[in-house]
Amino acid sequence: MATEYRVVAIIDAPPTWHTTLVDDWEVADLSDPDSVVAAGRELAARHDVSGVLTWDEYQIVPTACLAQDLGLPGPNPDAMRACRDKTRTRAALAEHRVGSASSIRTTSLLEAVLAAESIGYPVVLKPASNAASLGVIRVDNGEDLSEGWQFASAAVGGVGSECDDILVEEYLDGPEVSVECVTHRGVTAAVAVTRKTVGFAPYFEETAHSVDAHDPLLVEVAPVATAAVAALGISTGIQHVELRLTNRGPRVIEVNGRIGGDLIGRLVSLATGLDLARIAADVARGAAPDLTPTRSRAAAIRLLYPDTSGTLTARSIDPQLVDTADWLEEVRWLRDRGDTVTLPPYGDLDTARIGHLLVTAPSADTAQQRLHHAQTRVTLTIEAPVDAPHD
Numbered sequence: 001m002a003t004e005y006r007v008v009a010i011i012d013a014p015p016t017w018h019t020t021l022v023d024d025w026e027v028a029d030l031s032d033p034d035s036v037v038a039a040g041r042e043l044a045a046r047h048d049v050s051g052v053l054t055w056d057e058y059q060i061v062p063t064a065c066l067a068q069d070l071g072l073p074g075p076n077p078d079a080m081r082a083c084r085d086k087t088r089t090r091a092a093l094a095e096h097r098v099g100s101a102s103s104i105r106t107t108s109l110l111e112a113v114l115a116a117e118s119i120g121y122p123v124v125l126k127p128a129s130n131a132a133s134l135g136v137i138r139v140d141n142g143e144d145l146s147e148g149w150q151f152a153s154a155a156v157g158g159v160g161s162e163c164d165d166i167l168v169e170e171y172l173d174g175p176e177v178s179v180e181c182v183t184h185r186g187v188t189a190a191v192a193v194t195r196k197t198v199g200f201a202p203y204f205e206e207t208a209h210s211v212d213a214h215d216p217l218l219v220e221v222a223p224v225a226t227a228a229v230a231a232l233g234i235s236t237g238i239q240h241v242e243l244r245l246t247n248r249g250p251r252v253i254e255v256n257g258r259i260g261g262d263l264i265g266r267l268v269s270l271a272t273g274l275d276l277a278r279i280a281a282d283v284a285r286g287a288a289p290d291l292t293p294t295r296s297r298a299a300a301i302r303l304l305y306p307d308t309s310g311t312l313t314a315r316s317i318d319p320q321l322v323d324t325a326d327w328l329e330e331v332r333w334l335r336d337r338g339d340t341v342t343l344p345p346y347g348d349l350d351t352a353r354i355g356h357l358l359v360t361a362p363s364a365d366t367a368q369q370r371l372h373h374a375q376t377r378v379t380l381t382i383e384a385p386v387d388a389p390h391d
Contacts, residue, residue, distance in 0.1 A: 064076065086126070126152060135152045271360075300364075304375075
């Protein structure tokens with residue numbers, strides 16, 4: 001965004017990496033919407049602010065409230081609350097007959113037992129307003145429901161929580177994808193589809209993503225994704241719509257009112273030339289976005305997880321590959337030697353991921369081959385504690 005606009009930011013601590021990209025900032029308690037709005041007013045008093053946006057899932061409601069407070073373009077705060085509260089999402093999708101999952105809101109284990117029996121096993125338990133698959137678990141039978149309930153309940157009440165209920169939902173069997181959408185003045189365009197790899201069953205940890213500029217799947221899933229955006233009353237912004245491809249057709253998992261995480265926005269840019277961050281800034285100030293692709297390639301990312309929990313004692317990649325493979329766009333380490341890494345169910349993406357590899361290629365198949373080749377050149381060494389719980 002900073003290449004096209006002057007940027008001022010609301011952050012939770014004095015800037016570090018932000019300093020070369022932002023002209024000004026205010027520190028606020030990002031868990032308090034009133035604090036976010038107050039900080040935005042301070043910035044607006046010093047600058048001619050023309051738009052407000054966020055890439056943070058937990059900030060989409062405060063951001064919408066701030067845009068409304070300043071009289072700037074932005075999604076309706078109630079539409080963002082409907083995104084954050086998956087109970088409201090399911091109700092809106094059902095009302096507009098958009099394919100989704102059967103879902104029952106529960107507030108106790110007894111209610112969850114009755115809901116699971118009503119829906120039929122397997123079921124998925126998830127907090128109604130969390131993110132990044134935190135607290136989400138598949139339960140295959142009644143004997144495991146109590147443990148699943150405890151796992152989901154432990155993740156309730158996260159930052160920005162709009163609802164503390166647990167949903168018991170129909171398990172949607174099939175590959176998982178997301179559709180990256182841009183909405184301007186109530187018209188939504190699906191610009192890319194992301195194919196996902198999900199691991200660590202019965203949890204739903206995302207381990208890889210790929211985007212192909214010519215993916216034929218986009219034609220199939222775009223109508224469902226855009227209908228979901230309309231059902232929630234979203235009039236502007238970027239949406240990351242997650243779906244499962246079932247034998248009954250695409251079914252919506254959730255609608256996220258922001259750019260997808262795990263560098264999905266960068267994959268879209270590398271594959272199609274569409275810079276979702278710049279586009280997000282355009283629509284945030286009410287300008288019509290240019291959605292003309294300028295590239296025709298594929299891009300993929302592999303998120304590096306260890307085989308077991310423990311202490312990271314070594315991590316490396318073949319330096320010759322890094323020096324010679326021009327298709328290896330990025331190698332980034334998220335954990336240092338000596339750090340503890342913890343896999344689900346005792347950890348999550350913040351404690352389990354060690355790094356990532358990002359590649360480009362002329363086609364999706366070649367991207368996967370290159371990603372696999374690069375991963376074979378990575379070494380991760382974990383020293384597991386003697387009394388470590390089994391993963």
